[in-house]
Amino acid sequence: MTPRCTIKVNLRKAYDSVHWSFIEDMLNALNFPPVFISWIMVCVSSPSFSIMINGGMFGFFKGKQGVRHGDPLSPLIFVLVMEYLSRLLIKSGRLRHFKYHQRCKSLSLNHLIFADDLMLFCHGYRSSVMLMARVLKVFEQCSGLSANVDKTAIYFGSMDTELQQSIMADTHFTKGQTPFRYLGIPLNAKYLRVTDFDSLIDKMLAKITRWSSRNLSYAARVVLVNAVLMSLHTYWAQVVLLPKAVMHRISQLCRAFLWCGNAVLSKVPPISWDWISKKEDSLWVKWVHSVYIKHADWWTYTPKRCDGWAWKRVCAVKEELKTGFLNNGWMNSKYQLGVAYIWLQGDLQAVNWDAWVWNRFNVPKHSFITWLAIQGRLRTRDKLLSYGVCSDSSCLLCGFELETKEHLFFKCNYSRHCLDLICKWLNVREIHYDIEASWKHWKRKLKPVPVPV
Secondary structure, eight states, rough: OOOOEEEEEEETTHHHOOOHHHHHHHHTTTTHHHHHHHHHHHHHHOOOOEETTTTEEEEEEEOSSSOOOOOOOOOHHHHHHHHHHHHHHHEEEEEEEEOOTTOOOOTTTOOOTTTEEEEEEEOOOOOHHHHHHHHHHHHHHHHSBBBOTTTTEEEESSHHHHHHHHHHHHHEEEEESSEEEEETTTSSSSSOOGGGGGHHHHHHHHHHHTEEESOHHHHHHHIIIIIHHHHHHHHHHSSSOOHHHHHHHHHHHHHHHHHHHSSSSSSSSSSTHHHHHHOOOOOOHHHHHIIITSSTTTTTTOOOOSOOHHHHHHHHHHHHHHHHHHHHHTTSOOOOHHHHHHHHHOOOOOOOOHHHHSSSSOOOHHHHHHHHHTTTTTOOOOHHHHHSSSSSBBTTTTTSBBBBBBIIIISSSHHHHHHHHHHHHHHHHOOOOSHHHHHHHHHHHTTTOOOOO
């Protein structure tokens, strides 16, 4: 195996250590207007501080360096500061005694930066590693940002033990062990185990636990599942392939929260989960073409035996989509993810009520209840009696007849009176006693008549 090295850099008190003079020099070097620079420097250099001792405020002094935490301007300024480090690293990669990481040579890639999260890559030569360490020292002298040697970890691959000890002695970095985390995602040179994804499940459980104390409607739970829980899952899925066991656990949590409002599914769901769950290339795409595909044709490409399981799984998905691309003409026109998703689902039962149940004019809570009613899954008292939940199946509104879906919406005296008033207001005569038939009748009667010009 080719020797290689990765350094995960932890910057010491990043926001608090950057020099104001360096910020101003960067703004001037990037040709920002002088007036704009003066505005920025006033914002940066204006904070003052007091010290709280025993509950009382004492002293009042101005700051000398750093940018304020919580200020929306601070992340943007910090990006400009890290731009200087990025350019230093790019310049160092052009030097003759620097050698790139085996997997990054064709892309001339030796670093990744997201805010203050920094990863460095190089060949396992001492000269390459020490050059990157010197770049960090130069950056520290210019900006004031230094690498925390206690938290900065260096990861070796196929390197001699003596060489490792020598590099750690010169850089004072600690030797790291895999898997480690970058931007919250566990990274490993080998396979990730199911236990490596426990932090993702724990985050979902923590959010569901906080929400479970609230009396949320189905519609509100749907919003939280899509906007929060699924966003956590999507973030991880963009980086690593999630094992089937993890995907199954995520589905369990989402299903339990949707129907029961907590992390445990304590009753039979009304609807099957299968009904519910159904520009320039990115750096990852460039890396895949450089390392795996190279100049081969993607549709005839087959992975090698030595390739990782994740890449083999991606190629297996390609084979599943290959028929759709060939038969549907997607190669000759713009490919749409939604069209491919529908194709992968196969032949599904078509319904004619989706447009009037799920549309932006309906209240989400009403849409969800209507959807359950059409599916025959509303927990009316006739169903609760069969489940053994209650002992009386009479309607709660009128107290006379059996409470079914049809009775609750159309045959109950109270519901019928409300429906008559609505029909009178809309000037529509209701003649049906079924939700779907009633809607078709209303849609036909209330269809706007074109006005001749």
